[in-house]
Amino acid sequence: MGNYTYGYRRILPLLQEAGYHMAEATLCRLMSELGVQLAMYNRPKNDRYSSYKGTIGKVARNLLNQTFDATNPYTVLHTDVSQIRLGNSTWAYMSIILDQAKVLAASISQSPNKLLISDTLKQLEDKLPEGVNPIIHSDQGWHYQLDYYREKIDSLGLTQSMSRKGNCLDNAPMESFFTFSKSNRYLKSRAVRT
Structure with missing residues (x-):
């Protein structure tokens, strides 16, 4: 143990x-x-990553409000950044874009910076079918409020939506994905070592 x-x-x-x-x-x-x-x-509270820095750009309206039914592909995409442990004291940041439970784009970096988010959006651009205009939903993290992000998703024909502050229920697919993937990673890493 x-x-x-x-x-x-x-x-x-x-x-x-x-x-x-x-x-x-x-x-x-x-x-x-x-x-x-x-x-x-x-882990200690000061070791926990939080992308929320207050309102530093534009906060989008919450278009989902927990009532939006997205059963068709490319209707609602979810995105978020999470901190993951790579070793005893090594951390990385993972940026993911999901369509329902399917990963459309994923990037990993040592820093939760513009390059991480831009790389994830570039991957999404390569996978989006023509003629779709989904909602892209996130939390109110600082990178999702900045001009470069909003301009890029606008150029892709995406409509921005953000969860209410302190309420992650609208972005539950991302929260579930990160919880499952982190738990699964630890189980797999343990199985490989035994």
């Missing part, structure tokens, strides 16, 4: 193998009482 990647989902089967049987809720309660927590979700 030296890699600090064992959450209750990985501990429960090991306990069952050892002859200890309990419900997930019981294990979660015991882990909470003992202060056992997955390290990937328990």
Whole structure:
């Protein structure tokens, strides 16, 4: 367990193998009482990346409002940047654009800068079919407020939409994607080492 990647989902089967049987809720309660927590979700607050810097450019209206039904491809795209751990003290930033659950563009950089976002948009430009004009939805991160970003998505025929401050529900596909991919990455890296 030296890699600090064992959450209750990985501990429960090991306990069952050892002859200890309990419900997930019981294990979660015991882990909470003992202060056992997955390290990937328990880093210092000052080590956490936040793209929100206040209003430094233009904040777009929220066109989704949790009621927009996007069942057809290229209707609503979701985008975000997240910090990922590459090693014990090495971090990188991942910029993703999703169409429903399909990744259309992905870039990784050591810095969450203009080049990272521009590269992601360039990949999207190469994959967008002609004649589509989807909404592109993000949080209110600083890079999504700047002129270069808004000009580029406008040139691609995209309509900008942003989640309300402090409410990530409209961008739930991105939040789910990052949570799943980070958890899956840790599970895979552990499986390769064993």
